[in-house]
Amino acid sequence: MTLLDVSGLTVRAAGGRALVTDLSFTVDSGERLGLIGESGSGKSLTTLAVLGLLPEGMTVTGSAVLAGTQVVGAPEKRLTALRGRDAAVVFQEPLTALDPLMRVGRQIAGPLARRTGLKGRALRDATYEALDRVRLPEPGRVARAFPHEISGGQRQRVALAAALACEPALLIADEPTTALDVSVQAEMLDLIDTLVREREMAVLFVSHDLAVVAKVTDRVLVMKDGRAVEEGAVRDIVGAPREAYTRDLVASARALESALDLRSAP
Known part of the structure; x- marks a missing residue:
């Protein structure tokens, strides 16, 4: 069953510039989708739009249906009822949350x-x-x-x-390990993976690090400049990326993993 259905989602800044453009994806119950891209690619804005939490002045068009409720244009009372019950979020810096x-x-x-x-x-x-x-x-x-x-x-x-x-039926994790050191990051990823598996929850996991996303998701949507570039199973994206931008992300992830392996070697 489809838990989150995003279609033609466009987010604009106060001046009218498109920050996310015509984005579409779905997350089924129990599925784990990764949103990956460099800073400024529109990942976090997408999650905020899905929860109805965009900053004042930004506008959103298109559709985002969460657990049967249309989020775009919904009154705050309805959005408040959705948050926590149907979807909950963990942000990058807990001190702000x-x-x-x-x-x-x-x-x-x-x-x-x-x-x-x-x-x-x-x-x-x-x-x-x-x-x-x-x-x-x-x-x-x-x-x-x-x-x-x-x-x-x-x-x-x-x-x-x-x-x-x-x-909640859906956990949105927005760069939840970026502010942590490497050892704590690994523990946090393992914890998230264990808890969502136990509860059979869906996950929308946002990160700029493909190596991190590959550890906790089944499918990946690659974003660049507010648009979807490539989408597929983690094994296909990592093993045979089609787009040059995705290949660069894969190469960066492999280089980082190699560097970390060298640092941890006796």
């Missing part, structure tokens, strides 16, 4: 309470369980902390726990 003045536990308990109606000790236990699920040690201590009191890797796990709290 987490409230710096609110303890971690409250930021997870809020959406949990709205979805489940839990209160008191039951809500606290569910919050601790959500933190434990993303492999955070001492969930009680983490829950009492403010975001600035924990590490960047821990903050990203908290953001993931908050996104998964309402068991």
Whole structure:
């Protein structure tokens, strides 16, 4: 079943310049699609348009149907109901997504309470369980902390726990490992892969790094200058890219992997 159906999506800046042009793709239930391209290719704008979160002044046309609801032109009340329930997002920098003045536990308990109606000790236990699920040690201590009191890797796990709290059908991961060092990045990718497989969730994974996308997705859509360049199964894109731009991305990913292998060699 198609969970997300994007057709002819065009995003324009306030002055009318097209930043994303006539983009179309689908994500089926349980499928994992990677959006890949260099910075400025329109990947993040696409995810914001899908969630109805574009910055003020930008306009969007075309269609983006999420879980049967047309997002383009939908009222804010309807969009709010979709977020968290049908789709949730993990951004690149959790400090911008987490409230710096609110303890971690409250930021997870809020959406949990709205979805489940839990209160008191039951809500606290569910919050601790959500933190434990993303492999955070001492969930009680983490829950009492403010975001600035924990590490960047821990903050990203908290953001993931908050996104998964309402068991959304689609997880949108927008460069979720870019701000992390290599070892923490690998742990985070493994965690995302494990959790979405356990829940049979769909994933829209955004990255500029093909090596990262290949680890957690089944299919890839390559973007350049706001347009789709190439689309296909990960093995086909990596093994036999058709477009010159895609071949450059594959070559860059292989060069990076080789460099990292040399650095880690004894």
